[in-house]
Amino acid sequence: MHSQINIERLYQELSRQIGPSGWWPAESKPEIILGAILVQNTSWNNVEKTLIQLKEVTDFQPQKILALTIDELQSLIRSSGFYKNKSRAIHETFKWFEKHQWDYSKIVQRYSTELSQELLTIHGVGEETADVLLVYVFDQVVFIADAYARRLFSNLEERTYKNYSQLKRAVKLPQHFTSFDAQEFHGLIDEFGKLYLKDEQKIDELREKTVGL
DNA sequence: GGCCAGGACACCA
DNA sequence: TGGTGTCATGGC
Numbered sequence A: 001m002h003s004q005i006n007i008e009r010l011y012q013e014l015s016r017q018i019g020p021s022g023w024w025p026a027e028s029k030p031e032i033i034l035g036a037i038l039v040q041n042t043s044w045n046n047v048e049k050t051l052i053q054l055k056e057v058t059d060f061q062p063q064k065i066l067a068l069t070i071d072e073l074q075s076l077i078r079s080s081g082f083y084k085n086k087s088r089a090i091h092e093t094f095k096w097f098e099k100h101q102w103d104y105s106k107i108v109q110r111y112s113t114e115l116s117q118e119l120l121t122i123h124g125v126g127e128e129t130a131d132v133l134l135v136y137v138f139d140q141v142v143f144i145a146d147a148y149a150r151r152l153f154s155n156l157e158e159r160t161y162k163n164y165s166q167l168k169r170a171v172k173l174p175q176h177f178t179s180f181d182a183q184e185f186h187g188l189i190d191e192f193g194k195l196y197l198k199d200e201q202k203i204d205e206l207r208e209k210t211v212g213l
Numbered sequence B: 001g002g003c004c005a006g007g008a009c010a011c012c013a
Numbered sequence C: 001t002g003g004t005g006t007c008a009t010g011g012c
Helices: A007-018 A029-038 A044-058 A062-067 A070-080 A083-099 A104-120 A127-136 A147-157 A164-170 A179-196 A200-210
Strands: none
Touching: A007 A179, A007 A200, A029 A044, A029 A062, A029 A083, A029 A127, A044 A062, A044 A070, A062 A083, A070 A083, A104 A127, A127 A164, A127 A179, A147 A164, A147 A179, A147 A200, A179 A200
16 A cells, blocks of 8 residues: 555645646647647747647637648647647647537537547547646546656656546545635646656655645 | 657547 | 647756
8 A cells, every 4th residue: 555645735745835836837728738738748939839829820829729721730730740630639639619609608508428439439539638728727626647747646646647547536625625726726736747757855845744644 | 959848639449 | 538749948
């Protein structure tokens, strides 16, 4: 049996050290959706270049995004890498939202607890991107078990979470977490990862405060 | 100049 | 269900 992290204390401690995270860094939901796809296995630094291009050309207006030819879209997002995959993912995801008139609250009502499964039917939207959309677009209280989270939890608990679903199953957010908390928790984990994941002393310090038996 | 980044998917056993 | 190869750019 591994020692487990006290999620409550981890959230509080990360907030105290580096909060507020300011995540997700975007001014609109279409921009969040674009960022969520573009950042797949890619540094945010590369994504920012792409977002600047997209803003200039489309101002993140869905109808303008969808009006781009596949070649135009690929050209605009090229610096984010995997541009063939991502151009298709962006197009299919935006078509999906268009099908639902970009009515976020209505989508939540319609699919209810099945929304995650529905998002996963979109080509190019996998486990993590679906959770990111749930948290930052649909304001759901969900844990995002991304690479930074897996590394952090693996380090703190001194074990190895091999993939997304393994950590996802292991982490239950506190009942009282609001959608803001879920957003902030993810942002803090990733920001902490960027800053300190290679700092053993920092990790040890955090472990003492968040891991019990 | 190789390694890696805020994954997803096809294919295989 | 779980493991592996592939997709691609830019920063270090």
